[in-house]
């Protein structure tokens with residue numbers, strides 16, 4: 001399956017507490033609830049989202065990305081309530097090198113319950129088994145300890161510190177590089 005086809009037909013993933021599925025335009029209110037929170041996006045490249053209209057426009061871009069196959073983020077839904085509480089992403093997929101980068105973001109009301117790790121494990125499993133990747137990496141801004149911990153809990157190895165790797169939120173940020181290889185994922 002090509003990367004384009006994968007993004008077009010993004011698989012729905014079930015975990016014990018979560019459903020990872022394509023984002024929809026109707027998700028804008030729930031998406032805005034976490035993406036507008038400065039605490040949630042503090043260490044991310046994007047955000048905070050400033051309005052529902054801005055969020056709707058973003059989700060329309062996401063839908064266009066599914067259609068063209070250029071990109072394929074998942075929405076994270078809490079199975080019990082069907083509420084959208086976050087998003088996960090297998091991005092920058094390099095087909096010639098069989099590597100990619102992951103990202104996970106959750107509404108702060110759901111932090112610290114193991115849900116981020118649960119979503120990440122599902123994305124790693126698909127990256128290795130369906131996409132056929134050899135290596136998946138995670139880049140975390142230095143100081144984002146919960147994210148580092150989440151990657152470590154999922155078996156990712158800390159490979160180093162990338163100094164001034166990102167110009168983010170008006171400042172140079174160092175990044176912690178984590179990665180896991182196909183043979184290391186159980």
Ligand SMILES: CC(C)(COP(=O)(O)OP(=O)(O)OC[C@H]1O[C@@H](n2cnc3c(N)ncnc32)[C@H](O)[C@@H]1OP(=O)(O)O)[C@@H](O)C(=O)NCCC(=O)NCCS
Nearest residue numbers: 040103104105106111112113114115116117145146147149
């Ligand atoms: C990163 C994120 C998705 C983790 O979600 P989560 O559901 O809280 O993750 P988990 O509960 O699976 O794991 C978080 C771990 O960090 C730990 N933690 C929380 N705050 C911490 C802190 N200040 N210092 C160190 N560890 C911390 C938790 O205790 C937990 O570890 P444990 O299970 O060993 O106790 C969530 O914090 C988030 O959305 N952050 C903002 C977006 C972001 O930074 N994304 C990362 C990009 S890859």
